[in-house]
Amino acid sequence: MAGLRGLWASTGFRLAAYVGLLVSITIAATLAVVYLQTVGVMQQRMARAVALDSQRLMQRFAQDGLDALVRTLQAEQARGLDGGDELLLLLDAGRRPLAGNMQLDTAELPRADATLQRSIERRGRTVHAYLQLRHLDGGALLLVGHDMRDQDGVESLVLQACLAALGVSALLLAGGTFVFRQRLEGAVADIRETAGRIAAGQLQARIPVLGEPDEFALLGQDINRMLDRIQALMDGVRHVSDTIAHNLRTPLTRVLLRLQRTAGADADAVTLRTVLHDSATDLQELAITFEKLLRIAEAEAGTRRMPFEAVDLQAIARDVCELYDAVAEDAGQALVQTHAEAAPEPALVHGDADLLASAVANLVDNALKHSGPGARVELTVRQAGTHLQLAVCDNGPGVPAHELQRLGLRFHRLNAAVPGQGLGLASVRAIAALHGGTLQLQPGTPGLCALLDLPGHAIPA
Incomplete structure (x- = not known):
């Protein structure tokens, strides 16, 4: 569990997981559409074929009566109907079979015309069948249908193919998520390593920028330019500090020594005025120097005293x-x-x-x-x-x-x-x-x- 939480804490893993989930949903939706379209087309074709047979037999009954319809079913059965997928059954008013190639429980048949999917007996085997029930004049019942073994086999085959494709896609997505996370962490690792070296004081460290100019390469270039600017500013600060220590120490020391010598001697008024004037001049020069340094620092920092x-x-x-x-x-x-x-x-x-x-x-x-x-x-x-x-x-x-x-x-x-x-x-x-x-x-x-x-x-x- 701790390992899973550690993985989920990774932005790269979460991003890859979200993308993988989106792709998985897309693939599943596509396969569902393929399955429904394939099965739906087959069911429609079967329903149309059963409807045409039912209509043909109803017309035969309307024209020539029940006996003619019995002869028609017997003739079709004699021509090898039992070897095909077509199913026929004619029942009299007492629901006793008159002709056909299947048996089923007639007790639960609806009292009106209907479309059914039932289990029936055919040549000693139980099969799943699609049936259309028609009530004839005089109380007879006509059932026309289709054996759904092939239909169920195709549906099962399509479903298995969809599930297999979904499973392969899931494996590929899992592998892709791992590879994506590794590549993302590899790109970020260079930035983190450089940041760590900078934090340790290695201001000359830079992010290696190799290969194609992708988003991480461009980010690395931007960070390197920023680091160049920071290093230049740091060098400037170091130079200023060294120079201030060297250039400003002399006038300050001169003022201090002048004041100390004057304080330790009996100086007349003229000498005191001269010492004070010279000291004030040196201090004024220092004030001007600091003012110029402040203005330079403000300009380099991008500070505007007035709007442009x-x-x-x-x-x-x-x-x-x-x-x-x-x-x-x-x-x-x-x-x-x-x-x-x-x-x-x-x-x-x-x-x-x-x-x-x-x-x-x-x-x-x-x-x-x-x-x-x-x-x-x-x-x-x-x-x-x-x-x-x-x-x-x-x-x-x-x-x-x-x-x-x-x-x-x-x-x-x-x-x-x-x-x-x-x-x-x-x-x-x-x-x-x-x-x-x-x-x-x-x-x-x-x-x-x-x-x-x-x-x-x-x-x-």
């Missing part, structure tokens, strides 16, 4: 140019917005205007910081198929090829002498991903070109 709406990239580019124009002018640089051929106006994307403006501002700020005095920074919005691209390109010294792949990693800074936290491009990548886009960094001739690529279609009305 139609946003004009051309307008964002103009606003950012106006915001940084004075900064560029003070540094002896040129910041301009150029217009590509056939550029859409407005250039609409579906997104958060504040986040997109923050991303563009980060790109412009990086370009101004790293391109150097006298550089030219250009903002261009252009169409790229169904996407829109906002390009921020400069003609500065550019980035070495081996550094391109590392740009955008949290806390990675190309030039430590340039102020910043190393989070600007990481923030841009996260915002682009939140909007279904990408950040592409390409070497210029000279300089560097940053492309913010965003979907520009399917904008709600």
Whole structure:
């Protein structure tokens, strides 16, 4: 009993059992229809043959009387009627036999015409017979029938064939249920094994996807993509943790040592103000760093501060140019917005205007910081198929090829002498991903070109 409950607890077994039950019911219904149709057709043919014989003999009686009917039955009996399946019996008004090839108990015969199935005596044997009883004028009785031995034999044969077919089908279904359960459990076993390895800390484990792309293969591919994403996030968290410990410990230690030295000495008011100012500056930098990390985490998690709406990239580019124009002018640089051929106006994307403006501002700020005095920074919005691209390109010294792949990693800074936290491009990548886009960094001739690529279609009305 416990083993049966264990089998029934299996979803694969239950599903296979339900399918098998449905197929069994279908097969049983089909065989029942075959049996009833076969037996029914045979019974109808027999009933029609008996009815025709009965009608023929009734006409003979109506035309020539009882004696003629007796002679007719005797003549048919003499021609070998006893060797066939036809049954005849003529009784007088006292229910004594006048002619025929069978005997039966006449005491229980109905008082009206009827169709009967009775056991009769024929040539010393008891047989099952189909009979039609007809009352004749004068009280005589005529019984015309058919021996049902062959009919019963065929019915038994058809029934046995149906039962045999049903039994074979049941065996096949039982075997199919077992095979189906084994295949289903085998497919699920790979998923369970991988889940167990992941739970044990083996984040690199993946579900093997082999053979035809059936439902389980597609599910395995989806789970593998999910695991890839989880591992990437875990690697990012590990990298952030390591980087925070390395990059944030220094300013905190600097603030702590500065305060400890000042607390242990007789410092004048000027010194105290200087220490407090420097400490406040370092703490403010830490606050800015944590704010940027929080924004990156929100973007990577898909969190929206505001609902998405139609946003004009051309307008964002103009606003950012106006915001940084004075900064560029003070540094002896040129910041301009150029217009590509056939550029859409407005250039609409579906997104958060504040986040997109923050991303563009980060790109412009990086370009101004790293391109150097006298550089030219250009903002261009252009169409790229169904996407829109906002390009921020400069003609500065550019980035070495081996550094391109590392740009955008949290806390990675190309030039430590340039102020910043190393989070600007990481923030841009996260915002682009939140909007279904990408950040592409390409070497210029000279300089560097940053492309913010965003979907520009399917904008709600």
